[in-house]
Amino acid sequence: MIRATAQIALREWKRILTRKDHYIVLLVLPAFLFFFYAFIFDKQQAEDLPVAIWDDDRSAVSRQITFLLEQTASIHITASVSSENELRQLMQEKKIIGAVHFPKNMEKDIKSRHPVKVAVYTNASALIPSKLVYKDAAGVIITVGAGVNLQKFMKTGMTEGKAMALIMPVKLQLFTLYNPTYNYQHYLVPGLVTVAMMMMIIMVTVLIFNKEWEEGTEQELAELGKGNAGVVFTGKALAHLTASWINFALVFGIVFPIFSMYHAGTWWSLFVMFNLMSLACIGIGAMVSVIMLDVMLALDFGIFYTSPAFVFSGFTFPRWGMPWYDQYYAAIMPYTPFLDAFFKLYFMELPLRYAGPEALRLLLFIGSTFFIAVFFLQKRLDKTQTHAAPVTAS
16 A cells, blocks of 8 residues: 555656646746745835825924934825825825824924824825834824923923923833834735645645546556555645645745745744645645546636635734624635644744644644545546446356
């Protein structure tokens, strides 16, 4: 059985290397996509975002705030407007991503301790840039406002400590963990790369059995596996699993180190979870391939099944905020538990044991899909051998 399994694995590798629809998707396209994704976000962070100033105060304080806003990493003052309509027009033309409005008598109201409302406009269709603009603008405005009152109190003879306690009785300290600089490359690229891996594995494995019947090589496959569906399935699965290792080595051995995305000490844990995801994807693809002998139908199913994986996985929007039916859809994709584990192991750098629940879910994927695939494959192999059996004349 071991020899037969190895022979089928070797035969499958030859099929991968000699068929364009296999080697391009499994070996050529991944290398291009992985580097392409990394280069897209090579700038890493959103900096010098175009922001307009709407200054109705025209005071020393508003000029000081404008100067300090320009010094932040995310804000670059590119325009001056005099009305909200003008502001909206520039934003609709995508000439600015945000704006800051200083109301009339702002400096006077600050010094007299009257409430002041400084408006920060952001284009929320670009979530991360708008959050960066708001964060930096809010920090500058609060700091300057407190500074004006601090100077006023200290002129009356109050100590700096007492003045600060009066101005800011509660101090807010913000800790942004795991991606503190909102680095696009370090956050988005790993997600795009891993979902691409999943899609490629499934899109090839939906062809591993139905192609045999389409090309008329099913009898050869049955004879090589001695009619045992478990042997045939294991051999093909091993070939595709080892092919996925090449992409894992490419990502974690070349792409991530080149672009400084490698987290030391995480590769072994990620390799374990990646193998579980790969096996789950192979099981899903093989199950579809042995049930749907029509190649085009199987490919259509693969595209339909894998296309929304990134959206429904919870990478860009939390799953608990989705409608219940979308959450169920996310639950039937192996990428979902893998992504949950990926966040724990890669971003948080936790030990492998923290990914236990996700590993169990992937094992359930593997067990159920392997069983169904082997069951239907055995029926097809038995039917193939029955039709190929010689008819004895009476």
